[in-house]
Amino acid sequence: MAHYLVTGGCGFIGSHLTDRLLADGHRVTILDDLSTGRIANRPKAARLIVGDVADPEAVQDAARGVDGIFHLAAVASVQKSKEQWTATHRTNQTGAVVVFDAARTARDGGPVPVVYASSAAVYGDSPSVPLGEDSELRPLSAYGVDKLGCEMHARVAWQIHGVRTTGFRFFNVYGPRQDPHSPYSGVISIFARRLLDGCPVDIHGDGEQVRDFVFVGDVVRFLTAAMERPAPAAAVYNLCTGRPTSLLMLLDVLEELSRRRVPRHHQPARAGDIRVSIGDPAKARAAFGMTCRVGLLDGLSATLTGR
Ligand code: NAD
Numbered sequence: 001m002a003h004y005l006v007t008g009g010c011g012f013i014g015s016h017l018t019d020r021l022l023a024d025g026h027r028v029t030i031l032d033d034l035s036t037g038r039i040a041n042r043p044k045a046a047r048l049i050v051g052d053v054a055d056p057e058a059v060q061d062a063a064r065g066v067d068g069i070f071h072l073a074a075v076a077s078v079q080k081s082k083e084q085w086t087a088t089h090r091t092n093q094t095g096a097v098v099v100f101d102a103a104r105t106a107r108d109g110g111p112v113p114v115v116y117a118s119s120a121a122v123y124g125d126s127p128s129v130p131l132g133e134d135s136e137l138r139p140l141s142a143y144g145v146d147k148l149g150c151e152m153h154a155r156v157a158w159q160i161h162g163v164r165t166t167g168f169r170f171f172n173v174y175g176p177r178q179d180p181h182s183p184y185s186g187v188i189s190i191f192a193r194r195l196l197d198g199c200p201v202d203i204h205g206d207g208e209q210v211r212d213f214v215f216v217g218d219v220v221r222f223l224t225a226a227m228e229r230p231a232p233a234a235a236v237y238n239l240c241t242g243r244p245t246s247l248l249m250l251l252d253v254l255e256e257l258s259r260r261r262v263p264r265h266h267q268p269a270r271a272g273d274i275r276v277s278i279g280d281p282a283k284a285r286a287a288f289g290m291t292c293r294v295g296l297l298d299g300l301s302a303t304l305t306g307r
């Protein structure tokens with residue numbers, strides 16, 4: 001059994017990943033500053049170090065002796081990267097460099113593999129549909145640029161320092177435990193909570209923007225598979241379903257599932273918002289021999305019931 005470091009392990013995706021790793025019999029150390037993550041998300045069996053992923057000493061200490069690192073700590077909000085440009089850059093890009101650097105000497109002075117979260121935001125307003133890994137990269141936000149920077153530094157980690165890295169461009173991940181109370185959280189968690197509370201929802205723009213929603217359990221399956229079979233070079237894969245859902249369609253389905261209707265308030269579109277984001281899952285399917293298997297109806301039901 002292995003010992004893994006999970007940065008951001010008290011967050012939405014990181015806590016699901018930690019659950020899986022522990023269930024598989026591994027040891028887990030979490031490094032998290034609890035900025036958006038919650039102690040309550042941490043499985044008791046995981047060791048928690050409260051610290052900043054952009055602090056080299058904290059990360060080196062946390063990584064000492066581990067067999068691999070899952071790097072998920074980040075400011076996950078596109079909107080926040082607009083409001084707090086410098087601070088999010090420090091976490092999102094410097095944090096990744098610090099992690100790759102620590103991975104160089106983590107075990108017996110030698111390198112350990114890193115599996116890390118990139119994002120579909122690297123494509124920005126790329127005109128390709130669906131988006132393949134070779135599509136043009138035209139990030140529209142500081143968040144997207146920083147995630148692209150992570151991928152570039154991952155190449156350095158491999159080519160210069162021999163650290164094997166696998167990056168996943170997550171599309172829009174959803175599921176239980178995604179914080180419904182923060183305006184910076186994912187749209188599904190916000191809409192689901194509002195419906196259950198009978199409150200109006202805000203739709204930014206006309207609601208015809210399209211996303212590729214991925215259930216968190218599927219994300220965890222790809223992350224663990226990548227750690228078991230680390231990529232030989234600094235490979236990057238889409239983590240997506242290939243299925244488009246507009247915001248208005250999403251609301252219709254949520255209303256049907258919850259048997260509730262709420263008023264829809266249209267707000268101005270967010271600056272830097274991507275219009276159409278649909279990924280091509282073919283490269284990841286070929287590499288890992290699997291696909292995202294949770295459909296939107298099942299995933300939304302699980303989200304609404306919190307399971
Ligand atoms: P989240 O906010 O729930 O989790 C992020 C975690 O990182 C939190 O626990 C937070 O406290 C921690 N963190 C933030 N800044 C930190 C710092 N400076 N030092 C240490 N810990 C810090 O978000 P999430 O949705 O679970 O996102 C996980 C990863 O996936 C992020 O890298 C995010 O950019 C990426 N991602 C998420 C989505 C999505 O749809 N949720 C899509 C694409 C990429």
Ligand code: UD2
Nearest residue numbers: 076078119120121171172184185186187202203204209270
């Ligand atoms: C998500 C991820 C981000 C990133 C990207 C990948 C979150 C919080 N962000 O960004 O980490 O990697 O996917 O492409 O998970 N919206 C509303 N009303 C609301 C909230 C959102 O209309 O109350 C709209 C928003 O303007 C956008 C869409 O819903 O058009 C999705 O927004 P989001 O914040 O869930 O995710 P996104 O795609 O900006």
